Amino acid sequence: MAEPEGSGPITGLRDLKRERNRVLTAETAWRLFIQRGYDNVTVADICAAAEIAPRTFHRYFASKEDVIGEPLRYMTSLVSEHIAGAPAGMPDPAVLRSAMHKLGVFVVEHRDWLGALRTVIQNSAHLREGHQGVPPEREQEIIALLAARHGTSGEPSWQQRLQVAYAVTAFRIWHDEFLRGKVLDPLAQLDEMVATIELTSS
Template identity: 65%
Template sequence: MAGLRDRKRERNRVLTAETAWRLFIERGYDNVTVADICAAAEIAPRTFHRYFASKDDVVAEPVRQMTALVAKQVAAADPGLSDAETLRLAFHELGVFVLGHRDWLSALRTVIEQSHHLRDTHAGVPPEREQELSTMLAKRHPDDAEPDWRRRLLVACSVAAFRIWYDDFLHGTIADPLERLGEMLAAVSRPGR
């Protein structure tokens, strides 16, 4: 019974988010209230707040999903893989996600660009998420003497490479997106560069 309830709750959460996104795209984020979302989704404000703390949380949903995907990939990676290879595989899976959700992510970009509030508050991957990834990588190799700063630098550079790829992809300037992403992530981990 709990499984059915959880699936129904997740389906309602997704429908609420889709309604909010439709309104954000039609009217602009700054011109939509939680009450507007509730009216369009035909739910009570209390139901909305069961799923999201605020309308900012609706906007953060794609980033939350993307961050969770990378963390899941790092956690599931073969312990014999290097940190660089683990990140390359995790970001490759994230690239596949981006390819499959291009319209949603393009809408996210448009909504953020049109909102003064969101431009100021949504600056990308926060440093604490990068630190969490570094910590996850370190836990995979507890006996490794690799300095913490190297792992953190690898994560930060990988995130930066992905962000550049993401921008280029959403602007439509890449012929073979996943191949380009692979090249960029390989350049990050290449010694001497």
């Protein structure tokens, strides 16, 4: 899913192949998790199904749990890229609203896949404990990007921290409701929920 990085034609080609292989390995692992349950799949199973050596798997992922975190990493990168590319004069709440909307579009387009992965996580006691939302370090990245838009040094303000925490929480609640089929007009409801972020800036 992620865009490959490269500094030149040869490196770019190599990175493109590496990223494609990484994605194919992850997709193979997810299929196995969905079919058998996360706890019943080993790295050896993934390697056999993907027709790769264990050393190759560990070149892409530290562990099979690292594969589960891939969608969240990608979704966080969508938000980060959107914030980094937002117009300089756009108010922070508006930037966060548009970033959450973009993320919502991705979720709507990949509902079946994300829903299946959510079921995989819910059916594994081990995963349920460690996948309850955006990791603190990822949230800090988003806060830092929001603060960097203003060109100021030092710690982000409490308002910025609160706005990001609010947006992330609103999105998490919407995401859960949407995947459970409780939302009739998903993007409109997401916009409505995240729009209340203005309350944190008043």
